[in-house]
Amino acid sequence: MRLPKALRLSPRWAPYVLISPFLLLFAVFGVFPLLFSLYLAFQAWEPTSGLDTMQYVGLGNFVFALQDPWFWKSLENTAWLALMSGVPQHLVAIPLAAFIHASFKTLRDGVIGAYFVPYITSTVAIAILFSSLFSTDFGLINAGLKAAFGIGHVDWLGQPENVKPAIALIVFWRYVGFNVVLYLAALQTIPRDLYEAADMDGAGRYQQFWYITLPSLRPMIFFGVTLSVIGGLQLFEEPFVLTGGRGGPDQAGMTSAVYLYRMAFDFNDFGGASAMSWVLFVFVAALTWVTNRLLRPKGPDA
Amino acid sequence: MDDRRERRLPCLREMPNFCSSSTHPRRRAVLGAAMASSLPLPALATARPRLSIAAFPMIDEIVKAALPQWRRLHPQVDIEVVSRQYGDHHTAMTTALSTSVYLPDVMALEASYLGRFSSGGGLERLAGPPYQAETLKDGFVGYAYAAGLNAQGQPVAVPTDIGPGTLLYRLDLLEKSGLQVTDLTPSWEAYVEAGARIKAATGAYLMANAQALKDILIRTGIGPDEGLYFGRDSQVLVTSPRFVRAFTLAREVRRRKLDARVTAWSNEWAEGFRRGRLATELSGAWMVGQMANWVAPDTRGLWRAAHLPGATFVGYGGTFYAIPRRSDPARKPLAWDLIRLLALDPGLQLAAFKSQDAFPALLATHDAPFFDEPLPFLGGQRARQLWREAARRIGPVRVHKQNNFADEVVGTELDNVMDRGKDIGLALADAARLLERRARR
Numbered sequence: 112m113r114l115p116k117a118l119r120l121s122p123r124w125a126p127y128v129l130i131s132p133f134l135l136l137f138a139v140f141g142v143f144p145l146l147f148s149l150y151l152a153f154q155a156w157e158p159t160s161g162l163d164t165m166q167y168v169g170l171g172n173f174v175f176a177l178q179d180p181w182f183w184k185s186l187e188n189t190a191w192l193a194l195m196s197g198v199p200q201h202l203v204a205i206p207l208a209a210f211i212h213a214s215f216k217t218l219r220d221g222v223i224g225a226y227f228v229p230y231i232t233s234t235v236a237i238a239i240l241f242s243s244l245f246s247t248d249f250g251l252i253n254a255g256l257k258a259a260f261g262i263g264h265v266d267w268l269g270q271p272e273n274v275k276p277a278i279a280l281i282v283f284w285r286y287v288g289f290n291v292v293l294y295l296a297a298l299q300t301i302p303r304d305l306y307e308a309a310d311m312d313g314a315g316r317y318q319q320f321w322y323i324t325l326p327s328l329r330p331m332i333f334f335g336v337t338l339s340v341i342g343g344l345q346l347f348e349e350p351f352v353l354t355g356g357r358g359g360p361d362q363a364g365m366t367s368a369v370y371l372y373r374m375a376f377d378f379n380d381f382g383g384a385s386a387m388s389w390v391l392f393v394f395v396a397a398l399t400w401v402t403n404r405l406l407r408p409k410g411p412d413a
Numbered sequence: 414m415d416d417r418r419e420r421r422l423p424c425l426r427e428m429p430n431f432c433s434s435s436t437h438p439r440r441r442a443v444l445g446a447a448m449a450s451s452l453p454l455p456a457l458a459t460a461r462p463r464l465s466i467a468a469f470p471m472i473d474e475i476v477k478a479a480l481p482q483w484r485r486l487h488p489q490v491d492i493e494v495v496s497r498q499y500g501d502h503h504t505a506m507t508t509a510l511s512t513s514v515y516l517p518d519v520m521a522l523e524a525s526y527l528g529r530f531s532s533g534g535g536l537e538r539l540a541g542p543p544y545q546a547e548t549l550k551d552g553f554v555g556y557a558y559a560a561g562l563n564a565q566g567q568p569v570a571v572p573t574d575i576g577p578g579t580l581l582y583r584l585d586l587l588e589k590s591g592l593q594v595t596d597l598t599p600s601w602e603a604y605v606e607a608g609a610r611i612k613a614a615t616g617a618y619l620m621a622n623a624q625a626l627k628d629i630l631i632r633t634g635i636g637p638d639e640g641l642y643f644g645r646d647s648q649v650l651v652t653s654p655r656f657v658r659a660f661t662l663a664r665e666v667r668r669r670k671l672d673a674r675v676t677a678w679s680n681e682w683a684e685g686f687r688r689g690r691l692a693t694e695l696s697g698a699w700m701v702g703q704m705a706n707w708v709a710p711d712t713r714g715l716w717r718a719a720h721l722p723g724a725t726f727v728g729y730g731g732t733f734y735a736i737p738r739r740s741d742p743a744r745k746p747l748a749w750d751l752i753r754l755l756a757l758d759p760g761l762q763l764a765a766f767k768s769q770d771a772f773p774a775l776l777a778t779h780d781a782p783f784f785d786e787p788l789p790f791l792g793g794q795r796a797r798q799l800w801r802e803a804a805r806r807i808g809p810v811r812v813h814k815q816n817n818f819a820d821e822v823v824g825t826e827l828d829n830v831m832d833r834g835k836d837i838g839l840a841l842a843d844a845a846r847l848l849e850r851r852a853r854r
Contacts, residue, residue: 158511159535161739175854180847248681361825376504378818379529380854
């Protein structure tokens with residue numbers, strides 16, 4: 112069926128029309144909130160009084176944010192969690208991926224799927240599951256610790272020194288499978304003849320891993336670590352749900368993202384929260400740049 | 414006093430489906446009949462006014478129960494009850510007020526949020542015509558009316574239910590320890606001493622968490638020109654003697670292992686009540702309903718109520734109705750009529766008290782025979798008489814817009830004192846420094 116000419120899209124406009132749904136949605140849900148938060152960062156605003164009650168305060172919110180002890184505390188928490196959940200993810204995912212790649216044939220997809228499931232499970236379900244696992248009196252984790260090491264009755268979510276490891280464990284568990292999938296994909300691109308040649312030269316499995324697999328994975332390590340840095344610094348859902356939205360005892364589980372959410376919705380300070388989110392953005396950008404400097408694939412063609 | 418009321422309902426009620434919005438069921442039928450009987454259809458559809466009221470669980474039930482009476486008063490006006498979960502509701506109201514979009518005609522607000530809302534300019538001032546809410550002052554429990562005032566002393570919200578603070582105690586555990594209730598109540602120090610004897614005799618903890626003791630003690634002895642954490646000109650008060658005393662006594666409770674160190678509403682907390690490991694509870698009168706319904710129904714008859722120790726009178730939560738300033742002006746008079754019905758009708762107030770444990774702020778209900786009925790959960794005690802007296806003796810507490818933040822900071826510092834041996838003076842000075850940075854933001 113041919114449309115009447117008036118309704119037909121001219122080839123000149125077709126690309127724009129076809130791409131417009133995305134652009135419209137992106138403008139409404141991406142660009143606008145971004146610009147609005149930038150605008151808010153320079154305003155003092157009591158939100159329940161209405162939009163017209165904003166007052167321009169210059170850099171006041173940024174000065175407040177940078178001098179706020181809780182903001183720095185939340186940044187420290189974030190850095191700790193990003194490191195302690197991020198580094199082990201890669202240290203475990205790379206050997207695990209190599210192991211799965213080398214050892215599983217028919218079961219391979221099932222094994223990968225099992226590791227990947229936590230990544231696609233709802234955070235709320237995970238948090239509910241883990242808060243019962245971490246329960247002081249009735250939790251499986253304490254029961255296991257008692258059986259294995261004789262230590263027990265650890266107040267995981269009630270004591271500040273225990274909250275961070277508990278959150279880090281969940282984040283690690285959740286994202287290790289995702290990284291395994293990334294590394295498995297990269298492993299498949301390493302030419303088999305490299306390993307065959309290494310075999311001929313008498314290289315063992317460990318040497319092959321160290322001298323062939325690891326260097327070949329470097330671009331993917333760069334990609335995976337960058338994702339972990341960005342994701343780690345924006346960590347929100349896991350600590351938010353696990354600590355009931357408050358950040359836990361002594362705010363030990365309050366990441367920067369949780370804190371700036373609370374600044375806006377619990378403490379009614381949208382201007383301060385927006386300023387903090389832009390400061391956080393600067394930190395994320397800076398650390399991504401550092402990651403890039405450290406891990407960027409180097410070589411004749413880079 | 415706090416956000417505990419968010420769990421006032423059994424979990425079943427917290428399921429989203431239970432609380433989805435609804436219009437009244439006959440609306441369609443009524444509309445249909447109206448359409449059939451007269452001709453200019455579009456005109457009819459717009460002429461029929463419809464009020465929306467936003468509420469959270471339990472309050473939505475109370476509003477729905479009032480609808481038949483509303484229909485008799487205003488047969489031509491439909492009411493739409495928009496219900497959300499407790500936290501979501503208040504976030505949604507913040508957003509609606511900030512953008513003036515999807516504003517309900519009437520909003521229910523919980524006490525712990527009201528201070529934030531009334532300090533801004535988003536709520537309609539109800540003083541003067543056409544509302545004249547100031548004339549209602551003597552009809553309500555004093556502190557509840559005062560809580561609905563803005564910083565300029567004008568009413569912006571009307572109270573409906575309140576939570577007079579009470580001491581619930583296990584009579585059997587007291588008797589086993591050779592104690593009487595008069596050993597608990599003379600002072601907070603006596604309460605702690607009695608707690609030590611209960612622990613020695615029965616092994617039960619005096620209370621769930623020493624933080625609750627701090628929460629009450631910082632609310633006692635508030636000066637006439639003071640708020641809870643901040644003075645009239647936002648000066649920080651957390652280093653004052655009432656905070657030192659609260660911290661000292663709470664630390665004492667923790668040091669002597671008299672609190673179970675569980676968080677309110679956690680599984681461990683509920684289990685503590687079920688197994689008789691918690692001898693007392695400091696809470697609002699509504700807690701009796703919670704205990705009887707789901708926390709520990711099997712302990713029925715073992716509990717009794719008394720005034721809080723040391724003749725302390727504090728409020729635990731409460732609900733208010735308000736009109737958004739920017740909602741449709743044409744419907745504001747109707748919205749006010751609805752608020753008057755919900756807050757001022759003694760019959761509806763008593764019905765809500767009976768069905769939802771919503772203790773009425775309306776003084777006209779306080780002489781009803783229902784107040785003299787025995788409570789089976791409290792072994793037949795006529796505890797409502799006690800709470801009625803307590804309600805009238807609670808003093809008003811002004812809420813500062815940084816109240817939530819201060820709550821958090823002070824609670825955290827108390828943890829530092831109780832669990833990590835931090836010096837009380839240092840802890841309060843640290844808290845004061847954090848609050849001073851915020852006080853005037």
